[in-house]
Amino acid sequence: MNANAPQTGSGFPVVRPVGLTGMLVSFSDRLEERANRAALAFRAAVEAECKAGVAETATSLASVFLRFDPDTLSHDALGDWLRGLLAVRDWFAAPLPQGRRLIRVPTVYGTALAPQLEEAAAEAGMSPEAAIADLGAARVRVLTIGFAPGQPYLGPLGEAWDLPRQTALTAQVPVGALVLAVRQFVLFAAPAPTGWRHVGQTAFRCFRPEAPAPFALRAGDEMVFEPVSDAAFRRIAAQATDGAGGAVIEEIAE
Incomplete structure (x- = not known):
């Protein structure tokens, strides 16, 4: 054997x-x-x-x-x-495959753009400020791509974020919405209803049909959703024309 x-x-x-x-x-x-x-x-x-x-x-x-x-x-x-x-x-x-990337994405947490951050923080037993610090520092893996073209499921997050889905449905979150449940983030590739809590908003587009590689992410990539202010996010969103939403990408040295 x-x-x-x-x-x-x-x-x-x-x-x-x-x-x-x-x-x-x-x-x-x-x-x-x-x-x-x-x-x-x-x-x-x-x-x-x-x-x-x-x-x-x-x-x-x-x-x-x-x-x-x-x-x-x-x-x-x-x-x-x-x-x-x-x-x-x-x-x-086994080691993870080579060729993976680390993508750092400017993200606004809470505010009217991501209105369920405070609810998620309370469920996790944290203040909104502590929740933003914890979520914004988390380095998560693209576990898989699914549900919508190019849409990643990311994790795992810390045990405090082992939160159930909502009992009610959010009618729609926008492209670039960062939602959270069951120790995972999902970064929405298209506007859609969801039972996950909308805690952050990005200008990152996961699906870019006009690009040579329409899916911006690959399973195994890693991401950090770095906190920025509402004003900084709006500037980034206004200037972002390539779908990257101000993201910084680097190769992961294996």
Whole structure:
């Protein structure tokens, strides 16, 4: 037995077929930092292999999905290959893929632009000032992209932010809204209703259909939503024409 193989006492990782043309490799049935890390690392390894018949890969919070051509590759053959790759190392301890970026985004917290900051702070047992300091210092990972084109789920945040969703629905938040629930941020790529609390507002556009790379973010990137004043944010928003919203981007040295 390979001493570096993943620990499977919990039943994970597990390989399952998804319809006629899909396979899913799951590292957990819930969001865990190590499971998200494993999914990101495993997807990078799958893509590096360039397996004939695999047409597309994607990650969720804790899984890797593969779409394949069943005329080139059978479910059984792909499943055997995936299980062999899983046995190569402990993916829960694997390093994150290279090429990730750190994006620092100017963000206004609270005010009329993000009206649920005080409510979220009270739920977390903090003053609004302490909440802004804590959220503004958090360095969060793009765990996955989903729900809307280019829209990231980010985390995990500290345990104080393990807040449930609202019981009522917010009719709409704007593009660039930073919302919070269940130890995660979501940065909204389009105006939409939500059950998450709107705590910050950015001028960052996650989806830029006019750009060569329409999705501004990739799973595995990291972000910091740095606090700025209402006046500073409005200046940034007025000047931002490229969708970056004043963000500063740097490569993460692995």
